[in-house]
Amino acid sequence: MDDGSASDKKKRKRKARHKETGTVTERKRSAGKQPGAPGTWRSEPLKAEQIVPRYPLHCAVCGAEISISDDSKPHTGHYVLELERKNSGFRVVCSLHHYYSAKCECGHETRARPGEGYVSCVEGRKNDLKLQEYILVGPMLATLIASLAVRYRMSRRKIQEFLQDWTNTSLRAQGRLTGVSGREHSLYARSRATHR
Numbered sequence: 001m002d003d004g005s006a007s008d009k010k011k012r013k014r015k016a017r018h019k020e021t022g023t024v025t026e027r028k029r030s031a032g033k034q035p036g037a038p039g040t041w042r043s044e045p046l047k048a049e050q051i052v053p054r055y056p057l058h059c060a061v062c063g064a065e066i067s068i069s070d071d072s073k074p075h076t077g078h079y080v081l082e083l084e085r086k087n088s089g090f091r092v093v094c095s096l097h098h099y100y101s102a103k104c105e106c107g108h109e110t111r112a113r114p115g116e117g118y119v120s121c122v123e124g125r126k127n128d129l130k131l132q133e134y135i136l137v138g139p140m141l142a143t144l145i146a147s148l149a150v151r152y153r154m155s156r157r158k159i160q161e162f163l164q165d166w167t168n169t170s171l172r173a174q175g176r177l178t179g180v181s182g183r184e185h186s187l188y189a190r191s192r193a194t195h196r
Contacts, residue, residue, distance in 0.1 A: 030126075042170070046079045048096035056112040059104035066102045066110060074098035075111055081169060082138030092141060092167040097133075137171070 033039065055068050077098040084093045101111040117131035137145065148154045148162065163169045 046081075046094050048079065048094050050093070050095045052080075052095050052097045054097060054099045054112045054114075056100070056102055056110040058110075059106060059108055060110045061108040062104060062106045064104055064106065066104055068100070068102055072100050072102055075101050078114070078134055079136060080138045081136055081141055081171075083140035083144055083167075090167070092163075092169040 053074075055072075056066055058064065059066055077096055080095050080097055082093050082095065084091050097114075099112040099114065101109050103109050114132060114134035116133075119131075120129040122128075145159055145163075148159050149156070154162065160171060163171055
């Protein structure tokens with residue numbers, strides 16, 4: 001009877017040898033997609049229901065108010081999936097945020113950029129969490145995902161299934177859900193601590 005492949009037997013022998021000597025050379029894999037592994041992509045591209053223009057209001061150099069011309073073109077953009085309340089429930093809306101640049105009278109070209117906010121730093125965490133506008137999941141949808149994960153203790157797979165079934169929204173990457181629920185959970189915990 002064959003109870004494993006030759007490579008499994010070699011691994012078991014190596015582990016037994018290291019147990020005797022007290023050294024461990026096994027590498028721990030980090031969570032998530034491993035380097036070199038094939039990625040997953042959207043089955044359908046996102047279709048924006050609305051375009052949200054973002055213009056610079058003031059010059060970054062002199063601080064003067066900037067007048068926007070009609071021929072200005074966006075220099076960057078990103079999609080945002082956001083939860084929208086309806087009388088009979090809710091739905092997820094896809095919007096495309098365009099960021100424009102404009103020239104001031106002083107000659108400087110100022111570009112509108114996505115906003116950034118609070119950074120959650122926890123000792124031992126691999127990456128610090130930062131609030132930012134340049135993200136696929138909007139604040140209301142992120143709050144729903146966080147409440148499903150934290151309050152209702154739903155797994156990442158069940159949250160994906162819930163969003164697919166109830167809102168016809170596909171968030172395929174597990175990392176995206178982990179980042180959203182982690183970021184929202186840390187901010188939720190921080191707000192609870194300050195309101196006590």
